Amino acid sequence: MDFGLSQEQQMLRDAVARCLADTCPLEHVRECSERDNPVSDKVLDALQGLGIPGMMIPEEHGGLGMTLLDAALVAEQLAYAVAPVSFLASHVLAPLALSEAGSEDQKVRWLPKIASGEAHISVAISETVEARDGAGVTCRGGKLDGTALFALDFAGADAFLVADTTGRLHLVPANASGLEKIPLMTIDRTRSVGELRFAQVTAEPLADDSGFTAGRLRDAGRILLAADSLGAGQAMIEKAVDYSGQREQFGRLIGSFQAVKHMCAEMAAHHEPCRSLIWYAAYAYEAMPEDVSLAACQAKSHTGDVHRFVARTSTEVHGGMGFTDLVGLHYWFKRIGFDRQVLGGPELVRAEAAVLQGWIKAA
Incomplete structure (x- = not known):
């Protein structure tokens, strides 16, 4: 029995490695890390050419329908090059959430845009692991209040996928009334992280309400x-x-x-x-x-x-x-x-x- 990678997975890994070797030298990483928004459009465009934004999106919604093991191989190569790009939240977690728990309307509205690179969704679920004092989001009557820390792939997000204190997930447009977005400085300047503050913000829940x-x-x-x-x-x-x-x-x-x-x-x-x-x-x-x-x-x-x-x-x-x-x-x-x-x-x-x-x- 073969427990190694398939030929297709090896090709994916090698293609991403070559792409990053060409587009993401260390000097480019330095330049990006010194900006307020470290995300590199050049590297993102190159990854778009490989179909990376749509890798976790089902084929019927314009994606490639790949697996989490495929995504892990991509993540490994991105870190090897310390690539300053959005990936974990916008290209993996958000598509998984919408595919597994989104309504049909949510899938049709968001998944094709994510796959084509037209939109990306930041994800804030840190409070489901451990909430700091003053952090946590509550939902009452379809409106969110509270604070979500460490929203991943924060910069330029078109919407935010936020977990409340019960574990239920909500979609919030980036321009929602009552939403305050605060960039956070972390030790890793190759990724964009932020804080979200909600004051009676209208939210759209995903279908799954069990956590x-x-x-x-x-x-x-x-x-x-x-x-x-x-x-x-x-x-x-x-x-x-x-x-x-x-x-x-x-x-x-x-x-x-x-x-x-x-x-x-x-x-x-x-x-x-x-x-x-x-x-x-x-x-x-x-x-x-x-x-x-x-x-x-x-x-x-x-x-x-x-x-x-x-x-x-x-x-x-x-x-x-x-x-x-x-x-x-x-x-x-x-x-x-x-x-x-x-x-x-x-x-x-x-x-x-x-x-x-x-x-x-x-x-």
Whole structure:
């Protein structure tokens, strides 16, 4: 039995990698990260040419009807290039929510536009994981009040998909009366994140009112963040190995020193098993939905810790150069830090996994 990628998946991964190599050099990432809106139209247009915005949208609505494993492969390559583009919310979570729980009118109205790149939807579901003081959105009489933090793919959104305190999802137009949109500065300047404040904002609920779809989005988001961390970690390992083969100290390449060899080998040994963990979780999303929540928790928590170690160790291999903007390691370092915390840090997610397995009771 073959547990590897299909030929089509390998072609998808390679096509995205080539596209980003041509359109997203590190200098372009630097330029974008210094702007108020870091999203690169050039890179987005190139990805549009590959059909990436429509990859999770059913074919009957103008998309490609692909799987979450396909999306995980794309996320990995985007992180490898630290591409400053919208993806997780606008091209994965929002299409999944509309496809699984949207009304027919909502599907017809939004999915073809997302697939063609005409529209994108930001997603704010962080409060379904853990709400900070003063955060949380309530719905009464079809109107939303409260605050939603960490809306993903925030910049330029045409609408927002927001979870209320019961887990129900609501669509809110970006120009809705009573909605205040505040850009947030995070450690990762390659992605756009914002805060939403609602004051009697009219909202359009999705058909599912049980909170089930919000849970599905949470699982998908955790898997994709783990895949993103995988791509960033791969880049940091490769950069450490390349640098150790060029930098000389005491008349020798530092890569010839046993300590440096061990550091690089240990990074690779911890990193590589994460790949199968993420692939399994992504495959389970469609094929084994009863297993996906636990698999998503395991993938998110484990890769979060592993790639924090990889980020730190890669920087140590570079010595003082690792802290400079010239090398640019900090872009991957900060991306890994963002991936680790969004939708639950390792400790919180492991606690969820323990509850799912019956080891502890839910708080």
